[in-house]
Amino acid sequence: MAGTAVRGRLSWQVATVASVTDETDSVRTIALDLPDWPGHHAGQHLDVRLTAEDGYSAERSYSIASADGESVAITVERLADGEVSPYLTRELRPGDQMEVRGPIGDWFTWGPEDGGPLLLIAGGSGVVPLRAILRRWQRSGSNVPARLLYSSRSLEDVIYRQELDQYRGSAEVRYTLTRRQPAGWNGFAGRVDDAMLARIAWPASERPLAFICGPTPFVEAVAELLVARHYHGSRVKTERFGGA
Amino acid sequence: MMLDGNAIGGLLLDIFATEMTSAEATCAACGAVSPVAETTVYLRGPGTVVRCRTCASILIVVTTVHGRNCVDLSGLQALHAKAASD
Numbered sequence: 001m002a003g004t005a006v007r008g009r010l011s012w013q014v015a016t017v018a019s020v021t022d023e024t025d026s027v028r029t030i031a032l033d034l035p036d037w038p039g040h041h042a043g044q045h046l047d048v049r050l051t052a053e054d055g056y057s058a059e060r061s062y063s064i065a066s067a068d069g070e071s072v073a074i075t076v077e078r079l080a081d082g083e084v085s086p087y088l089t090r091e092l093r094p095g096d097q098m099e100v101r102g103p104i105g106d107w108f109t110w111g112p113e114d115g116g117p118l119l120l121i122a123g124g125s126g127v128v129p130l131r132a133i134l135r136r137w138q139r140s141g142s143n144v145p146a147r148l149l150y151s152s153r154s155l156e157d158v159i160y161r162q163e164l165d166q167y168r169g170s171a172e173v174r175y176t177l178t179r180r181q182p183a184g185w186n187g188f189a190g191r192v193d194d195a196m197l198a199r200i201a202w203p204a205s206e207r208p209l210a211f212i213c214g215p216t217p218f219v220e221a222v223a224e225l226l227v228a229r230h231y232h233g234s235r236v237k238t239e240r241f242g243g244a
Numbered sequence: 245m246m247l248d249g250n251a252i253g254g255l256l257l258d259i260f261a262t263e264m265t266s267a268e269a270t271c272a273a274c275g276a277v278s279p280v281a282e283t284t285v286y287l288r289g290p291g292t293v294v295r296c297r298t299c300a301s302i303l304i305v306v307t308t309v310h311g312r313n314c315v316d317l318s319g320l321q322a323l324h325a326k327a328a329s330d
Contacts, residue, residue, distance in 0.1 A: 010254060010257045010258060045250070045253065046254075047254040061250075061251055061253075061254065101254060102254070104253035104254045104257060104263075104265075105250055105253040105263070105265045105281070106263040106265055106266045107249075107250065107265040107266040107279055107280075107281035107282075108250055108265070108281060216246050216247065216248075237281075238248060238281075238282065239248065239250045239281075240246075240247050240248045240250075240251075241247065241251075242245040242246070242247055
């Protein structure tokens with residue numbers, strides 16, 4: 001039965017690009033029209049399949065940048081030696097189509113029933129699923145406190161900065177800039193370390209729920225620091241990504 | 245490229261027809277139990293290799309040839325997934 005989804009199975013479906021928005025020099029958000037989308041939860045991802053005219057195809061996974069109930073968007077970082085990301089961030093135009101399957105994942109997700117306090121730690125474009133979780137947190141009116149620590153090379157590389165800055169007074173959003181800090185910068189500088197976590201991580205006694213997303217070495221380092229702070233392993237959720 | 249089990253959520257959904265990233269995998273070598281999402285995953289090899297984060301033994305190997313998934317689960321002692329709800 002062509003076109004009929006078998007329950008429990010993931011089907012590829014055709015997505016049409018609704019709009020593209022440049023977030024930074026190398027990062028773009030792509031909003032997708034997906035008529036048969038079943039809905040998703042904050043933190044989930046989807047698979048994208050691009051097929052060239054000669055039949056060669058490439059698949060990649062991207063975190064969904066939007067929260068439950070919102071239309072689907074992905075945020076893609078262009079990697080210099082990438083095969084797919086240069087196309088998605090440079091060539092793709094509204095009206096273009098690609099194949100998508102999802103939503104995928106039920107581990108790295110958050111809903112109000114999961115509680116907190118929430119500690120979200122992002123490295124680079126690892127902020128994408130955490131942005132969706134923060135939106136879900138805000139829109140659900142959750143009463144658990146939330147903090148985001150976001151590590152970026154420079155202030156210009158911060159994705160969603162305008163949106164994240166609007167949380168001031170509700171969620172606590174802190175940046176650490178690893179390579180370059182603007183004059184008069186009074187945020188954190190350098191890689192996430194224990195001294196930074198001493199100031200921003202909830203004490204383990206409050207049974208915090210942590211989500212860490214970023215490149216593999218970043219995630220490993222931060223997860224180790226949290227476990228050393230006696231965070232319970234099952235309350236430290238991680239998602240690693242690598243480039244291509 | 246070393247990733248984690250989140251990266252193969254789509255592949256595993258394809259094979260098991262249910263969400264597998266929060267399923268609990270028990271390593272046949274060391275007995276460690278971990279959600280699939282927290283295992284170590286190597287893509288781009290000849291096939292997808294899933295290893296135990298505790299002892300690095302191979303848990304799962306998936307090779308896809310001509311549209312067929314060949315799945316080797318011999319490194320697992322058990323795999324517990326939530327039953328699909330209707």
